[in-house]
Amino acid sequence: MSDVADRVKKIVVEHLGVEAEKVTDEASFIDDLGADSLDTVELVMAFEDEFGVEIPDDAAEKILTVKDAIAFIAANGK
Amino acid sequence: MFDLSGKTALVTGASGGIGGAIARTLKACGAKLALSGTRAEALQALADELGGAEILPCKLDVAEEVEALVPAAVDKLGQLDILVNNAGITRDGLAMRMKDEDWAAVLRVDLEAAFRLSRAALRPMMKARHGRIISISSVVGSIGNPGQANYAAAKAGLEGMTRSLAAEVASRGVTVNCVAPGFIASAMTDALTDDQKAKMFERIPAGRFGEGSDVAAAVLWLASAEGAYVTGQSIHVNGGMYMG
Numbered sequence: 001m002s003d004v005a006d007r008v009k010k011i012v013v014e015h016l017g018v019e020a021e022k023v024t025d026e027a028s029f030i031d032d033l034g035a036d037s038l039d040t041v042e043l044v045m046a047f048e049d050e051f052g053v054e055i056p057d058d059a060a061e062k063i064l065t066v067k068d069a070i071a072f073i074a075a076n077g078k
Numbered sequence: 079m080f081d082l083s084g085k086t087a088l089v090t091g092a093s094g095g096i097g098g099a100i101a102r103t104l105k106a107c108g109a110k111l112a113l114s115g116t117r118a119e120a121l122q123a124l125a126d127e128l129g130g131a132e133i134l135p136c137k138l139d140v141a142e143e144v145e146a147l148v149p150a151a152v153d154k155l156g157q158l159d160i161l162v163n164n165a166g167i168t169r170d171g172l173a174m175r176m177k178d179e180d181w182a183a184v185l186r187v188d189l190e191a192a193f194r195l196s197r198a199a200l201r202p203m204m205k206a207r208h209g210r211i212i213s214i215s216s217v218v219g220s221i222g223n224p225g226q227a228n229y230a231a232a233k234a235g236l237e238g239m240t241r242s243l244a245a246e247v248a249s250r251g252v253t254v255n256c257v258a259p260g261f262i263a264s265a266m267t268d269a270l271t272d273d274q275k276a277k278m279f280e281r282i283p284a285g286r287f288g289e290g291s292d293v294a295a296a297v298l299w300l301a302s303a304e305g306a307y308v309t310g311q312s313i314h315v316n317g318g319m320y321m322g
Contacts, residue, residue, distance in 0.1 A: 038246060042204060 004051075004077065005070045011046045012066060015039065025067040043069075051077040080302040083108035086155035087301070088148065090138065090195065091165030093120035095264045096214065099290025100162055100297050101128065107298060109160065112151040138165050138191035139183065148198035157206060160301045161199040163192040163213040163236070166229075173227040181228045188232035193239060196254070200247060209252035210301045213240055214293070217260045217316045233258075237312045244310030253309035257296045260316025263287040284317030 009023045018033050029035040029043065044060045047053070051073050055063070063069050087104050091097040093115035105111055105128045112132040113121045125131040132154040136147045152158050166188045169180035196211050203209025218226055219233030237256050244254040261267065261278060267287050270278070279285050296313045299305050314320060 038249070045201060045205070 004074050007050060008047065008066060008069050008073065011050060012043065012069075015043055015046055023066055025070070026065060028065050030064070047073060053077040079304060080107050080298055082160075082298075082302065085159040085301075086110045086112070086151075086157055087160035087162060088112045088114065088134075088151040088155075088158060088195075088199075089162040089164055090114045090136070090147075090191075091214075092124060093117045094164070096259065096262060096290045096293050097162075097164040098124055099294040100164060100214075101131070103291065103294035103298050104160070104162075104301065105129075105131070107302075109301075110155055112155055114147060114151075115165065138187045141194065144191045144194045145198065148195055148202075152202055158199055158202050159206070159208060160210045160212070161195060162297060162301075163195055163211070165191070166214070166216075166232075168226065168229050170225045170229070172225055176227060184228035185232050185235075188229065189235045189239070192236055196239075196243060200243075200252065203252045204247060204250045207251040209247075209250075210305070211240075211243065211252070211254040212297050212300050213254075213256045214297075215240075215256040215258045215312060217258055217314065217320045219258060220312075220314075220322070221320050240312070241310045248309050251306075253300065253305065255300045255305075255309060256312040257293055257300065258312050258314045258316070259288060259293045260314070260319045261287050262293060263289055282317045282319045284319075286317065288315060288317055 012023050013020050016033050016035055016039060027033055029040055044055050047069060048055055053073060053076050063072055082104060087109045089097055089101050092101050092113035101111055101113055101124060112134050113125060114134045114136045115121050116137060118135045121133045125133055134147060134150050136143045138144055167184060169184050171180060192213050199211060213236045215236045216233040218230045219237055222230050240254050240256045293315050296315050300308060
């Protein structure tokens, strides 16, 4: 779990170019981290590649925060 | 200028006249190619002429085949820098007599397949922070043509789709454009009588049909590094018959 969280946060830092300390569990990609809608699509793509998991559109729409991403991947990832 | 060394391109409708010209031009400027079309033999002949290219036959009216085409091209080429949506069909007829299936078939191949391929291509292109999507529309999409309600709708649709896609992905180094040919010399125009040709030339200030290579040159510019700041556009290649 903590491994997944670390890898998710690393991807978010790299893709959004934000400081690591801002990427808290509760941080919202759009409201707190300055992502636009295209950024969120790219983040989902990056999570899929990193964790070898497919994130369907209806699930992707519900991944709004760092915590959401970690929870989905922990439940569905390899 | 216009050096495509190290770049990869997928061209649909490559067995046709304009598609073949585009393939020859991109190859001549250094691109590695995947050729798609419905006729495998014609594709293989073109690949042989070009000294090597991947062959990916595909029926663009079958959604599953369309969805598999870009992944297959990425697999064969290693990456996908340039997508040329060139394939198109016509099913002409006056609107009052046009059958539902003729309307649907043209929209499916000329517009829907281009959307599916573009959607699939955006993923590797966005990741690479580089990409070129170029769709071959038609002057008919701008000026209309009796008997081609379906074709004109599809081609105008391509141009509208292109502007939306361009706006979505411009920040990622991906450009999306159309090239809109006018009347281009082909087996069909060769069969016209001199009288018929003279009538058509009256509508074309340049006084002649265009060549496939004229269209290919515009595609090359948009595909190249030199075209990086051009996006969401329809470049008309028509001898002046429509000036926007």
